[in-house]
Amino acid sequence: MAIRRATQAETNQILQLSGKVMKESSMGYAVNSVQNAYQLFMPVLQKGGYFLIDLENGLLRGWILLAADYNTVKGEVMGNLLSAYVFPKFRRSGVAMDLAIAAINEFKGLGIRTIQLNVFKGNPSRILCEKLGFKPVSTVMELDIQ
Template identity: 30%
Template sequence: MEIRKPNIVELENILKLSPQALFEGTLGGVRPTDEKMKQLVEPLLGKGCYYLIATEEDELMGWILIGSSKDQFTDEIIGFIYELYVLQDFRGKGISKHLMKNAIEHLESEGYSEIRLGVFAENHAVQLYKQMGFSERNITMSLLVNR
């Protein structure tokens, strides 16, 4: 398995698959359009965030989107993992862990002393993040009301 930055064709493929990745990551709570994904991802790429991809024999298996973010309370610039996704056919093979380790190494080498990410509480990836040393920092709660 190779982990590296994508070429232009691979990046276009990721952007086509990103709506499904967000749909699954939000446990079906969000079904974004291609246009909405562009609105979410393009500003991140524009500010220096980048993808790392896992491939084998040039076949895309998964990706991770990393970069920086600003803490809303302290204005500290931190490393941030925006997205992690492994294609269905490649799940259960440790690819997420390889992508995470590589992303952490990249962010550490860029000088970030802290790395954060956001995840839906019921997402099975929570267990992976805990195994990798992440801990809960803040909790967002929701109340659905009848309208």
């Protein structure tokens, strides 16, 4: 296993793949759309965000997108984990944990003290987040008013 920053070519590949797993990642909230993945993640990448990837024997096993941004509520620069995905055949093997720890260490190296992420309701990755020490801060609520 090797975790490292994605190259530009790998980033383009991940953007394509992200669009194909949006529905799964969002627990059905979003539709799969490569165009939506680009619209969602390109601004983050253009402002300095980047993917860490997990490779084993040249095979991509998963990724996590990191970004740092000023949080006006807390008045400090905070880390954000904006996209994480592990291919099904590599789940429950520690890939997600290793990626998350690598991301946390990247933020520590930048002097960032707080990291946030969003987990969709029902996503089993919430368990991993809690194991890492993340705790709920707010709840996003929605009302369809057709």
